[in-house]
Amino acid sequence: MTMLTAAPLDGATEKLALLRRIFLTGGSGYVGRNLIRYFSRRDVEVVALVRSAGSAERVRALGAKPWLGDLLNPDIAAGMAGCDVLIHAAADTDHGPGSGEQTRVNQEGTRVVFEAARAAGLRRGILISTESVLADGRPLVHVDETAPLPRRPAGNYSRSKAAAERMALAAGGPGFEVVVLRPRLVWGRDDTTALPQLCAAARSGKFAWIDGGGYLTSTTHIANLSVAVELALRKGRAGEVYFVSDGEPVAFRAFVSRLLETQGIVPTGKTVPRRLLRVVASLGDVAAALSGGRIKPPLTLQAYATSAVEITLDIGKARRELGYALVMSREEGLAELRSGQHW
Template sequence: MNEYKVVGGVRTSDRELLSPLFLTGGSGYLGRNLIRHFVASGVEVIALVRSQKSADVVRALGARPIVGPLSGPAVAEAMKGCRSMVHAAAHTSHGPETPEHVAVNVEGTRAIFGAARQAGVRRAVHVSTESVLLDGWALVNVDENRAMPARFPGAYSRTKAEAERVVQALNGDGFEVLIVRPRFVWGRDDTTALPILTAAARSGQMAWIDGGEYLTSATHVANACHGIELALLKGLAGEAYFITDGETPTFRSLVSRLLETQGIAPPEKAVPSWLVRTIARVGEAAAWLSGGRIKPPVTRQDLATMAVEVTLDITKAKRDLGYAPVISVEEGMAELKRLASSKGDQQR
């Protein structure tokens, strides 16, 4: 009998079923970490990127780059022989709607999943978001049975919800589609949320909405990668899964700890939500009237994400996938602090 190493509850023999794996968004924050995760597990990764610079990034991480758009002819050719796919590319702007929201999140998703099905890919994960459930009000310990709202707070939520409907319609006939919904992905190598938070704190423009004392779910990037792998291996076709750290700190405490890992004191200022919501409505109206020339300082999409409680129940992922976080919030914060300290030492 063969002996196989078990890592994170997954045998190396199981991972062989994923290779080669086709990945979109390979040079992005989550994409880079997915490449590291799968390559370290012995999975061959083919990563779709948009530029030669991005190709150099994913090649250095151990993936084979393919340069082109989501709907380009190179995609279908590169997918031939791939057993699995992870679609992590997305237009993540929380600003007013632009053509890219639909082009990338909806039509790009339609094209990439259509190509995967045609190429004979067997299992595919669409990386979605809890934002598909946002309506501007609190989400308290919700699970995957929660219906999408009739009205969304912004283009990001609306187009990511439409993308989920697109991929679910393609599930079947030997093509198994899974949806994974992390929230507030954070941790090492963060080029998305952490730089924005640190810049706002350093500029003195950050303030806590209603004090920030509402609970939040979040997902360390290592937990996101682990959950995506488990979904590919064990998920039920057509189903969606929340993946989080399994902890619910307050939004203020989570962001404060992130800032402190970078040597930044968190702000003390607080503003009432009614005032920020008024600013968002006025700013979005000005953006519309100016044809996008005026950029609102904050949007309703921003507020739906960070101004109310958003907590998620991961019971389904635990039951179906055997999911458990591989890194705690405490461990993730300690890692960020070590990396920031090491970077500081190198710059001296």
């Protein structure tokens, strides 16, 4: 198995001579937990923002120093004292009809966090965003960072994360550089998001392939994302956005089938027409809007846009400018899930 040890970063020290202390939001979440493990193993101190005693214990057990605070409170600048950089991994990732709370967390929370980091004297901030900022329900085929944001996003998750990118980048300036990373379909060890949901759907009999599931998708193993974060901290150009992934795309059905098989689940052969699902998703959004959120639709356009069409990314920019290279192949990641061994 490939060891998760980044290759020498060449001129990386030109950007950050010393990376000693990181302020991390979302530390108790899936991505955040793995970033704590990654940087702690490199003797980088991580201060993780937490909202509860339970979260504080979880991040402390992983090797981080918890700091009790609120994403929406500018006072979090006090917790950033002595830190070099910010990694903003906290987000409300719900793909339902959306809510005011999601907007506050993703949009206003990002503004508060990045302005606090600038006020605290941090040198650089990384926003972990998503390819979903481009989602409108149509395929995204080999898109790169020049693709414009859609006029009508698929849903509130896409809308609020696009706003978060604007907020983060607007906070940048002399002395405080901001870089945005956009991974797609993060997976791998310790997954408490996509994989448990897929398993629950499969076990309940509610899972079916959309038009057979043969369309392509990009994916991003958590080990590859962790390396991309370090590279962005050290080498990313201020004000720039970078897509990252596992490289070559894979058929959605083939990948999800193998993910489920690592958990002892034999995927279903059921399939549903894409056109039908698109209608169901559109009607669900209308019903949720007209009811003021009281009706919870079985499918939203946001969820449809994430899983029903091709989404493939061009990561050439990250390779050229960051020196991004994979440290975990899909085969290795799947073998890790089957064996229970972790990088």
